[in-house]
Amino acid sequence: MKTWLATLAALTGLAGLLTPQAAAAGPVQEYLDRLVRTEKLPGAVLLVSGPRGRELATAGVANLQTREPVTAQTRFYIASSGKLVTAVATLQLVQERRLRLSDKVYPLVRDIPGISRLRNVQAVTVEQLLNHHSGMADYFDDDFEAMALAAPERIFTADESLAHAYGMKASARPGTEYDYNNTNYVLLGRLIELTDNTTYAAAVQRRVLDALGMSATSVGARKGTPGLAHGYATSDSGKRQDVSHTGWNAITGDGAIVTTAPDYEAFIQALFRDGKLLPMATVRQMCTPPDASPDSGYGLGCSIEESPWGDAWGHNGSISGFNADTWYFPKIGVTVVFMTNGDFQSDEPDVVNRAVRAYLRNKQ
Numbered sequence: 267m268k269t270w271l272a273t274l275a276a277l278t279g280l281a282g283l284l285t286p287q288a289a290a291a292g293p294v295q296e297y298l299d300r301l302v303r304t305e306k307l308p309g310a311v312l313l314v315s316g317p318r319g320r321e322l323a324t325a326g327v328a329n330l331q332t333r334e335p336v337t338a339q340t341r342f343y344i345a346s347s348g349k350l351v352t353a354v355a356t357l358q359l360v361q362e363r364r365l366r367l368s369d370k371v372y373p374l375v376r377d378i379p380g381i382s383r384l385r386n387v388q389a390v391t392v393e394q395l396l397n398h399h400s401g402m403a404d405y406f407d408d409d410f411e412a413m414a415l416a417a418p419e420r421i422f423t424a425d426e427s428l429a430h431a432y433g434m435k436a437s438a439r440p441g442t443e444y445d446y447n448n449t450n451y452v453l454l455g456r457l458i459e460l461t462d463n464t465t466y467a468a469a470v471q472r473r474v475l476d477a478l479g480m481s482a483t484s485v486g487a488r489k490g491t492p493g494l495a496h497g498y499a500t501s502d503s504g505k506r507q508d509v510s511h512t513g514w515n516a517i518t519g520d521g522a523i524v525t526t527a528p529d530y531e532a533f534i535q536a537l538f539r540d541g542k543l544l545p546m547a548t549v550r551q552m553c554t555p556p557d558a559s560p561d562s563g564y565g566l567g568c569s570i571e572e573s574p575w576g577d578a579w580g581h582n583g584s585i586s587g588f589n590a591d592t593w594y595f596p597k598i599g600v601t602v603v604f605m606t607n608g609d610f611q612s613d614e615p616d617v618v619n620r621a622v623r624a625y626l627r628n629k630q
Contacts, residue, residue, distance in 0.1 A: 293624040295323035302326050305615060307608040308498050308506070309336035312617075313527040314625040315535075316600035321625060322527060328495040328607065330506065341482060341524050342495045342605035343513025344590035345583030348523030349451050351533070353396055353567020354543050355458050355473050357552065360392075361544065364461055367393035367566075374457055378425055383432035384449070390440045392457070395450040396566040397556050403434030404447030406520070411586070418511040421486075424456045424466070424518045444562035448520035455519020466519055474543065478536050483525040487514040494524070495607040497587025506608075509587040521583060527603045530592055534601050538579050538594035553579045573619055575600070591618050600625065 298312045302325040309326030324336045359365040372388045390400040455466045462469045467485035498506040516522040536542040553568040571578045580593035591604040
């Protein structure tokens with residue numbers, strides 16, 4: 267029987283799904299099938315691991331044109347879930363004493379063309395970028411998204427993205443209010459580049475991807491690369507449009523990661539469970555809201571969500587055509603990685619909590 271299964275795996279490309287830990291997906295697979303059907307998603311992957319083992323479920327297709335199925339090795343763009351990677355690289359620089367959380371950002375980025383026109387930039391600190399207390403305007407507004415959709419082959423640099431926010435009104439004084447926005451993390455990506463004297467992609471590759479052996483993960487992706495999940499937006503008429511370029515062309519620190527469920531599971535566990543990327547004292551600080559906004563549910567690049575099993579640490583990501591949820595539950599030692607190449611039909615499908623419930627029902 268084992269020989270037959272191995273042969274089938276080799277022939278069908280399912281080798282990653284027929285491991286002892288992931289072979290019987292059970293309730294997690296049932297939940298994902300129901301979610302994909304109900305939400306009318308093109309495809310999705312759901313990985314849940316913890317003390318009861320590891321379950322990896324897949325459903326649907328990665329490419330509507332070729333009907334290529336989603337597998338364990340399908341690479342998804344994860345949008346703002348990638349902010350965790352930027353936060354880790356920044357906090358590593360703090361650990362190396364090359365940056366301080368209290369450092370004013372402007373002296374470090376003053377050579378970026380036109381940066382003085384970004385309101386609040388001369389007063390904001392590294393910590394305020396990380397915890398979204400800069401008060402700066404968000405470059406990624408409706409106009410920017412429309413511009414990106416109109417030029418699908420264009421790759422926007424960090425400086426071009428930042429320039430879109432130049433002259434926009436600030437929402438608050440730095441340090442006074444929580445206001446989540448993408449400008450903060452584009453600027454952090456540039457700060458990483460300037461401090462490490464390399465590109466954001468190269469810094470992330472060395473500091474995180476190579477360090478953890480995340481060989482299926484990259485900053486952005488090239489069109490035509492095998493195994494990529496295409497992203498699909500649904501119009502009001504119900505027609506699906508391929509908007510993959512929105513994610514594949516991303517190269518900035520606010521969310522540029524393209525990855526697989528197993529690779530990002532390795533990242534989440536290395537960060538939140540094992541302390542391989544940052545000391546655990548720093549991780550706890552990372553996942554603690556600031557005194558100025560104790561109810562914000564956001565620390566230094568880490569979202570904190572209440573759940574029936576205590577706080578969950580991680581981040582979600584959402585952009586037209588792609589959605590992701592990547593979380594760790596410290597009290598029960600459970601990791602959840604969910605990725606899809608479509609948009610939800612309902613407002614709050616509560617994917618993560620329902621995935622954990624399905625996993626805990628498994629009697630393996």
